[in-house]
Amino acid sequence: MKRTVAVLLFLCLFLTGRSFAYFNSGLELFYAAQEWNRYFSDQGPPVDFHKVSYFQGYVAGVASAARSQLELPQGVQLDVLCAIVHTHLKDSPRRLHEPASDLVIDALVKAFKKR
Secondary structure, three states, rough: OHHHHHHHHHHHHHHHHHHHOOOOEEHHHHHHHHHHHHHHHHOOOOHHHHHHHHHHHHHHHEEEEEHHHOOOOOOOHHHHHHHHHHHHHHHHHHHOOOEEEHHHHHHHHHHOOOO
16 A cells, blocks of 8 residues: 555656646746846846746756757857847747747747758
């Protein structure tokens, strides 16, 4: 009985953790991108540094994972990638319901498509 409960508990934790980690909406990323922009433009109320770090980390992770689709210039700065993604999110409000990773890849492919 204890073994069955342990297996069920493990499966529940494993399955819910994966589904949460997979999906972040474009809207969530857009809110983080706005905080990132506010931080670098010194505008508005105090910045939520957690959202700034989340946005930078998310963009860096997706850019790294999508390297096979991109031709990033040598030494390109993370802030440049973040600015490209921020602009794309701001210009695509009707797509913010889509997965954030898709929107980041679309933005970076438009800017750095592999030839």
